Amino acid sequence: MEVTYFGHSCFLLDMGGTKVLFDPFITYNSLASEVDKEAIEADFILVSHAHQDHMADAEYFAKKSNGTIVAIYEVCEWYKAKGIENVVHMNIGGKADLPFGTVKMVTAAHSSVLPDGTYGGNPGGYVVESGDKTFYFAGDTGLTYDMKIIAEQYHLDFAFLPIGGRLTMDIYDAVTAANWVNTKKIIGMHFDTWPNIEIDHIEAMEAARQAGKELVLMQIGEKINL
Template sequence: MQITYYGHSCFLVETGGKKVLFDPFITPNVLAKSVDVDTLKPDFILLSHGHQDHIADVERIYQNSKAFLVSNFEICTWFNKKGVENYHPMNMGGSMEWSWGSVKMVSAIHSSSFPDGSYAGNPSGFVVQSEGKTFYYAGDTALTLDMKLIAEEFKIDFAFMPIGDNFTMGIKDALKAADFVGTKKIFGMHYDTFPYIKIEQNDVHEVAAKAGKELKLFEIGETITI
């Protein structure tokens, strides 16, 4: 399984012979100016919610890839009206299996609306199982006791979690969230992109280390194998 970071909350996971892209916000992100979005040709795009900083490049990437869009019903139908024909709507608590793995949609505590102000359904996270590994993509969320239910059903190997604070969890709540879902390995996201979510990376690494957690902060464009 390979993981590549494209800035903000956007990750590409290559697993089971497929490329799965999460929350593409690349071209408007000045920190990701080195990324050529037209080279991205995922097989699946998973969207956690409808905010601009998570969906900005969906249409462009879809035109280049015809990727299969997976999100809630409102997001799928909104993009369908914009020409996205390949999609699968889900809702909270639902699961679906594909050849490369399974996806369960889980709750997130946040807001969600489209750039035009219309209703984008409930925000979510995802639990993904593939290649013998299970990971949690939290999306934009606050700390919630619902995360403990994830640990009751799954053995989470690693988790993508927001750590930028202000709009989502900060590092301290993300560490509690890691305890709740039962993992020691956190891949940080949703930080540094805007002034509101700037962090001191040395400080968050120190806090995570003291809590006995392995926190990974990617360089944009960095790929790891796990």
């Protein structure tokens, strides 16, 4: 499974030839100014919640690539009003069988409002089963006991967890979250985009090491295989 990082919480995963883009936020991210949006193709766009820094480019990619937006009901309806017909409505606890695998929407402890100020539904995360890999994309969240349910239902290979603090978990809560969902590999997200979520990379790596976790901090534009 090839993973490309475009900054903040935006990742493109190639799952057996299907391109799945998570939380697209490139246009307004100054750290991602070198990313060429035109070169990115997305068959599916998974949106964790309605804040602009997680959905700013979802409409662009849905229209550019004729991609399908997967999101909570209210977000899907918002995009349908913009003329996007390819949507998959979800809500917390629901599952969808998609060409690349199965997606379950799970709880996130955060807030959510659409860019125009209208109600954006509940925030969420996703557990994805694709081929021989199962992973958790947490979205924006604080530490919550609901994460323990994931370990009871799935065996995770890795987890995308926010680590920037202030607006989400920090690295210390993230390693606890990794324990609760029972994974050793953390791909960090939601860090360094703005001053209030800048992290000390060395401190974060050491915190993960001491907790027996592998923390992966990708560079913008970097590709890795998981």
